[in-house]
Amino acid sequence: AQSVTQPDIHITVSEGASLELRCNYSYGATPYLFWYVQSPGQGLQLLLKYFSGDTLVQGIKGFEAEFKRSQSSFNLRKPSVHWSDAAEYFCAVDFNVGGTSYGKLTFGQGTILTVHP
Amino acid sequence: EAQVTQNPRYLITVTGKKLTVTCSQNMNHEYMSWYRQDPGLGLRQIYYSMNVEVTDKGDVPEGYKVSRKEKRNFPLILESPSPNQTSLYFCASSLSVRGETQYFGPGTRLLVL
Numbered sequence: 001a002q003s004v005t006q007p008d009i010h011i012t013v014s015e016g017a018s019l020e021l022r023c024n025y026s027y028g029a030t031p032y033l034f035w036y037v038q039s040p041g042q043g044l045q046l047l048l049k050y051f052s053g054d055t056l057v058q059g060i061k062g063f064e065a066e067f068k069r070s071q072s073s074f075n076l077r078k079p080s081v082h083w084s085d086a087a088e089y090f091c092a093v094d095f096n097v098g099g100t101s102y103g104k105l106t107f108g109q110g111t112i113l114t115v116h117p
Numbered sequence: 118e119a120q121v122t123q124n125p126r127y128l129i130t131v132t133g134k135k136l137t138v139t140c141s142q143n144m145n146h147e148y149m150s151w152y153r154q155d156p157g158l159g160l161r162q163i164y165y166s167m168n169v170e171v172t173d174k175g176d177v178p179e180g181y182k183v184s185r186k187e188k189r190n191f192p193l194i195l196e197s198p199s200p201n202q203t204s205l206y207f208c209a210s211s212l213s214v215r216g217e218t219q220y221f222g223p224g225t226r227l228l229v230l
Contacts, residue, residue, distance in 0.1 A: 034218075104175060106162075
């Protein structure tokens with residue numbers, strides 16, 4: 001069955017430290033991959049997305065993610081975290097069929113990021 | 118400003134009292150969708166619409182209805198709300214279904230007593 005897993009429910013880092021949030025999916029082909037961020041009381045904002053091509057994707061706010069087909073992973077990284085990055089992060093996957101999307105996103109459970117000063 | 122709007126933002130109701138949550142987008146998007154967010158479960162899709170008069174079920178459609186009579190509007194209807202529908206609801210839209218970025222509304226927090 002198709003699924004998306006974010007193994008870490010809660011991560012705490014110090015400001016200025018590096019960050020990696022994990023995302024794994026279960027699917028026989030290459031899906032479309034997204035990372036969204038949700039600040040407290042806010043909607044979801046797209047950080048970055050991967051459809052094809054270069055497996056290292058740059059996003060907004062200094063985030064990047066790397067698609068690794070062999071590991072079925074799409075981990076989100078940031079070299080130096082700022083206090084304003086504290087939020088909940090969601091990995092989302094579009095399990096398209098042969099490149100045709102039906103618009104449905106399947107979300108991971110989310111990872112809450114806490115940043116210590 | 119390009120945006121997805123939802124109303125109301127907060128709603129407290131009682132079991133069985135019909136309610137509608139409105140969703141509107143001003144980006145001429147074809148695709149619209151409703152999600153509910155529950156702690157530990159992420160977001161789950163309720164219904165989606167690929168265009169006017171075209172709607173289909175998502176993962177958790179039970180207890181919900183939708184309609185798409187106009188391109189810009191996609192209301193979510195709870196005919197007889199129950200406490201297990203207490204949740205945070207998000208509407209989203211995208212230009213098309215071809216893997217386009219989905220833009221999310223601010224959310225509607227619903228409490229069913």
